[in-house]
Amino acid sequence: MTYSITGIQAGITDTIPIHRDVDEWYCGQIGAHGNRIQLTLFVEAFNAIQRLPLSDEKSYFRLAGIHAAPWAEWDGIGPKENDGFCVHNDYTFPTWHRVNVITLFEQVLYEAMIQFITGSLGVPEGVKRGWRKEAEQWRLPYWDFARFSCTECDGTGEQSQSAEGRELRLPVLAMIPQVKVRKIGSDPPELEYRPNPLYKFQMTMPMGQLEDPFKITSQCTDGIPFDQRMATTKYGLLEGHHADVLADGGQHWSRVNIALNEHPWCGSIIAGSVSNPTLQELTYRLLTSRSHSWGDFSSTRSNETGDQSKPEKWLNLEGIHNNIHNWVGGFFYKRPDPKDWKLWGSGHMAHVHVAAFDPIFRLHHCNIDRLAAIWQRLNPQKWFEDEESKLTLKKELIPFHKDDGTLYTAGDLQDWRKFGYEYEITRGEDMDNNTWIDLCTESKPFLINIFLGDVDREDFYDAGSPHFAGSIYSFSSPLDDSQCGNCIEQQKNGVLSVSLLPATLVVKNWDVDVKKLFYVAIDSQGKSVNCEVQVKATLFRAPRSSYDAPGDGSNDYENIADGAPAQVDY
Amino acid sequence: MTYSITGIQAGITDTIPIHRDVDEWYCGQIGAHGNRIQLTLFVEAFNAIQRLPLSDEKSYFRLAGIHAAPWAEWDGIGPKENDGFCVHNDYTFPTWHRVNVITLFEQVLYEAMIQFITGSLGVPEGVKRGWRKEAEQWRLPYWDFARFSCTECDGTGEQSQSAEGRELRLPVLAMIPQVKVRKIGSDPPELEYRPNPLYKFQMTMPMGQLEDPFKITSQCTDGIPFDQRMATTKYGLLEGHHADVLADGGQHWSRVNIALNEHPWCGSIIAGSVSNPTLQELTYRLLTSRSHSWGDFSSTRSNETGDQSKPEKWLNLEGIHNNIHNWVGGFFYKRPDPKDWKLWGSGHMAHVHVAAFDPIFRLHHCNIDRLAAIWQRLNPQKWFEDEESKLTLKKELIPFHKDDGTLYTAGDLQDWRKFGYEYEITRGEDMDNNTWIDLCTESKPFLINIFLGDVDREDFYDAGSPHFAGSIYSFSSPLDDSQCGNCIEQQKNGVLSVSLLPATLVVKNWDVDVKKLFYVAIDSQGKSVNCEVQVKATLFRAPRSSYDAPGDGSNDYENIADGAPAQVDY
Structure with a gap:
């Protein structure tokens, strides 16, 4: 009997409960008019599944493990005997994550909430009904990474934003180790601090020492000792640090926040003017593009039928x-050169094998799902319609079963509402661009750093490097030790990826020679991986109208320069 | 009956137990030949005093409170009715901290260890004797901030250092939230994780909501909301963040480690050559100087009888x-300009009112005490001997009582061995410079940033700023709300401070106009405080011989330039 993934089917009346912005949701829960019931249920249920034994497929560890490492079986399907579970660089990327991260995860969390309500340690009899109603209305919140932070809750539970607060940040719930929830059984209601399950995922032993087949080996992760970790980390794995530090230390959220805003090609920050982070620019361009097919939109996978010649299609979700x-x-x-120390530090989210263990992964993908839903809403006629993506419409999304015991395919995932959730922004009858612009604006993993001008042989990391224009990040797994059938097959078939980096701000603000386009691909050891990676970089000048009407399909992008690999020493 | 401060008088045989380097000590405890008994006692006792009620003067909170905020009474003496407890910018700085941070604190911790051993929840009867012996040999470890980090323990519990590991770091015990100690009562011995009391000091409510007279008010700390904090932080207080983040979040140890190495005037890092951090340079110069009097050495307090004209004396402990x-x-x-975001973040250690609450404060001051002891050992004839410092020799060091109920004076503190501790380096009969070179190499608080060349009106923070040469940090308290009698008296008497910044590396590597010397004093809000702070900056060229025989007393320092306040916009 397979596990039937349906999403949360409770709480649906005239309207379907919505995924909410996580900071807004938290603010409402703790505000003057908030009762903290959903927050309490969320925290208690999330903590509960994080503590479940590994033998339980609905434990947090096993659910996270569906994404990649430790490559264990789930719901009767082993990744090794099949094509593997991971679907990166593939047109089914949004749909596989829709069923996994959203539908399955929020269903399991909801079940844990109900268990908490009905269990003997749970809420008192007299209020069970009210709490169950709250659980039925709850849906997984999302992290809108392209929205400027809000700093405070006002008295009503609404968020307020200071004029100065124009910056991108992690959600509040990713920055606090404890969270204040309702103390169960207290009357009148009291509050108490509980470990915040979104802060990190903490285990009691190094993940490399877990029993087979659940142990996380470090070879899967590019030589970074994730096998030694007892908890997830952000920027907390640094070469040459003591074993105890490598095991458990490091939620460097201020470093994350800097990276979100300061990613190097954000020219406006360099010029000191008002911030306009690239994340907003990218999100805006992606959602306003009208020429994208589903294949163009959904994945970095290079779509040979057209996108090679149409740079406006190179940007994708x-x-x-x-x-x-x-x-x-x-x-x-x-350990990089001392001048680059601020970049130093590795963590789970950046490495595909272990990314899903960091709880922020859930909120990030809920937002990716939301962007996909918005794009679907704006492009209702597009759904695996292009020549290449349509070949994958019937591909089975393993290991996820429907209630009839068959496996989901991409085609089952078009209508997210079936799975019992909705988004505020996709709910209305009418939808135009302005509605949501306000809301946001394979192989070894590697970074491709792009330069407009000569490249320093030793200094090719970030904004401080001469002529640095930005980076493209591959989010892939090393093949040598992984069991990712998708990766292996892609390599066999020579599948390529495509992505886009806006150079507008850089060119506007810098004194650059735009005829010179160079790139360096580097690994997490800071070494060039030029010899192993096939890169094709091209600089285009977009038509003048492209910002006002981006991606209108006109093919008047002008090829300015073809890139060449930079000669570097490391 | 007053509390008699004696240090730990147990465990003294032919030799006096030593303060050990904290990483070495930890490494020995957890190594192949380590039994972790001292580590277990340290962790359990430290956790125990951190949990004691505020009414208990030997609670961690009350002991930390002796340093400054919340300005509560201790051992029958209130700071308000007297001269205040703090002795910064004063010749008694090393002695006051010797009795407070070392002698008193390690005595209290030792007592808590004995209580743990003898108490009903403590160690089994059969091993009590062995554990007590370990406690008697234990002394507070120090953090040698000028020593390059060691990365690993080898099999014997010794530390090994990789050739690449030339960097300064926090101790391992300041970077891990949990620490593995002996599980009490287990036989054979098992290990278990316990909260690491050196990682942070965690309370259960915001310190501004503690009962009077223990609450920490934010006015004491330059407008930074330390009153909202439930735990100490490193770089975790950032303007505009959510109240819950300001309350509890942020042990950004990787940021600390960058700062230790990358402090801007470390020219060798800028030039990309082998690291030679300024902290080592400063420590070397201080300890090798032969011309310093106790008054010169001990404090930033400006010594009017001589040091105004002798720049080699401007460097001090x-x-x-x-x-x-x-x-x-x-x-x-x-919130600074986005390009300076990496500097953003405030924490307890940087603000004198609350610095002592961060547990790393103890290890830092143990090292300061060690440097004082080394200097005393090298200069046995110098002890409050100069005209100015000798006036303070009999000054009472409140609120610290001797066993006869009288208060300690600076004169009582010359011989640290009386207090039951020793240092490896000061133990031998003979001592020359080479022995220890291997080992290590007031009002509102403000930074004075020094420039060699023109100052950008908007960009005057750090190494990225044009012509930046380094900073001098004042570690003082705002007068308006503090109850620090020492600060008030110093202001009344117009007492000045003095310090030194080596410009050698900067001048060697930079294309600077050494005739132009400018400075800007800035507060923690990033604004210039020129109008309130009296600054005199002078650039000297040291005699060529000064590095080989630093500070030989010859007065051939050449005055190159007198500084002027830079004109800045903020």
Whole structure:
């Protein structure tokens, strides 16, 4: 009997409960008019599944393990005997994550909430009904990484934003180790601090010492000792640190926040003017593009039928998503040159094998799902319609079963409402661009750093490097030790990826020679991986109208320069 | 009956137990030949005093409170009715901290260890004797902030250092939230994780909501909301963040480590050559100077009888100590310009009112005490011997009582061995410079940033700023709300401070106009405080011989330039 994934089917009346912005939701819960019931249920249920034994497939560890490492069986399906579970660089990227991260996870969490309500340690009899109603209305919140932070809750539970607060940040719930919830059984209601399950995932032993087949081996992760970790980390894995530090230390959220805003090609920050982070620019461009097919939109996978010649199609959802993984987790494990120390520090989110263990992964992908839903809403006629993506519409999304015991396919995932959730922004009848612009604006993993001008042979990391224009992040797994059938097959078939980096701000603010386009691909050890990675970089000048009407399909992008690999020493 | 401060008088045989390097001590405890007994006692006792009620004067909170905020009475003496407890910018700085941070604190911790051993929840009867012996041999470890980090323990419990590991770091015990100790009552011995009391000091409510007279008010700390904090932080207080983040979040140890190495005037890092951090340079110069009087050596207090004309005397123990407070805690609370975000973040150690609450404060001051002891050993004839410091020799060090009920004076503190501790390096009969070179190499608080060349009106923070040469950190308290009698008296008497910044590396590597010397004093809001602070900056060229025989007393320092306040916009 397989586990039937349906999403939360409770609480649906005239309207379907919505995924909410996590800071808004938290603010409402703790505000003057908030009762903290959903927050309490969320925290208690999330903590409960984090503590379940590994033998339980609905434990947090096993659910996280569906994404990649430790490559264990789930719901009767082993990744090794099949094509593997991971679907990166693939047109089913949004749908596989829709059923996994959203539908399955929120269903399991809801079940744990109900268990908490009905269990003997749970809420008193007299209020069970009210709490169950709250659980039925709850849906997983999302982290809108492209929205400027709100700093406070006002008295009503609404968020307020200071004029100065124009910056991107992790959600509040990713920055606090404890969270104040309702104390069960207290009357009148009291509050108490509980470990915050969104802060990190803490185990009691190094993940490399877990029993087979659940142990996390370090070879899967590019030589970074994730096998030694007892908890997830953001930027907390630094070469040459003591074993105890490598085991358990490091939620460097201020480093994440800097990375979100300061990613190097944000020219306006360099010029000191008002911030306009690239994440907003990228999100805006992606959602306003009208020429994208589903194949163009959904994945970094290079679509040979057209996108090679149409740079406006090079931007895609998966590419934006990859950047977030890089900036939240931290990429560089190896000790860099001292002047680059601020980049130092590796963490789970940046490495695909272990990314899903960091609880922020859930909120990040809920937002990716939301962006996909918005795009679907704006492009209702597009759904695996292009020549290449349509070949994958019937591909089975393993290991996820429907209630009839068959496996989900991408085609089952078009209508998210079936799974019992909705988004505020996709709910209305009418939808135009302005509605949501306000809301947001394979192989070894590697970074491709792009330069407009000569590249210093030793200095090719970030904004401080001469002529640095930005990075493209691959979010992939090393093949040598992984069991990712998808990766292996992609390599066999020579599948390529595509992504886009806006150079507008850089060119506007810098004194650059735009005829010179160079790139360096580097690994998490800070070494060039030019010899192993096939890169094709091209600089285009977009038509003048492209910002006002981006991606209108006109093919008047002008090829300015073809890139060449930079000659570097490391 | 007053509390008699004696230090630990147990365990003294032919030799006196030593303060050990904290990483070495930890490494020995957890190594192949370590039994972890001292570590277990330390962790259990430290956790125990951190949990004691505020009414108990030997609680961690009350002991930390002796340093400054909340300005409560201790051992029958209130700071308000007297001269105040704090002795910064004063010749008694090393002696007051010797009795407070070392003697008193390790005595209390030892007593808590004995209580743990003898108490009903403590160790089994059969091993009590062995554990007591370990407690008797234990002394507070120190953090040698000028020693390159060691990365690993080898099999014997010794530390090994990789050739690449040339960097300064926090101790391992300041970077891990949990620590593995002996599980009491287990036979054979098992290990278990316990909260690491050196990682942070965690309370259960915001310190501004503690009962009177123990509440920490934010006015004491330059407008930074330390009153909202439930735990100490390193770089975790950032303007505009959510109240819950301001309450509890942020042990950004990787940021501390960057600051220790990257403090801007470390020219060798800028030039990309082998690291030679300024902290080592400063420590070396201080300890090799032969011309310093106790008054010159001990404090930033300006000694009018001589040091105004002798720049080689401007370097002092307290000044080096101030830098560490700045880099460990984090100074800037106010949101800076985005290009300076990496500096953003304030924490307890950088602000004198609350610095002592961060547990790393103890290990830092143990090292400061060690440097004082080394200097005393090298200069046995110098002890409050100069005209100015000798006036303070009999000054009472409140609120610390001797066993006869009278108060300690500076004169009582010359021989640290009386208090039951020793240092490896000061133990031998003979001592020359080479022995220890291997081992290590007031009002509102403000930073004085020094420039060699023109100052950008908007960009005057750090190494990225044009012509930046370094900073001097004042570690003082705002007068308006503090009850620090020492500060008030110093202001009344117009007492000045003095410190020194080596410009050698900067001048060697930079293309600077050494005739132009400018400075800007800035507060933790990032604003210039020129109008309130009286600054005199002078650039000297040291005699060529000064590095080989530093500070030989010859007065051939050449005055190159007198500084002027830079004109800045903020």
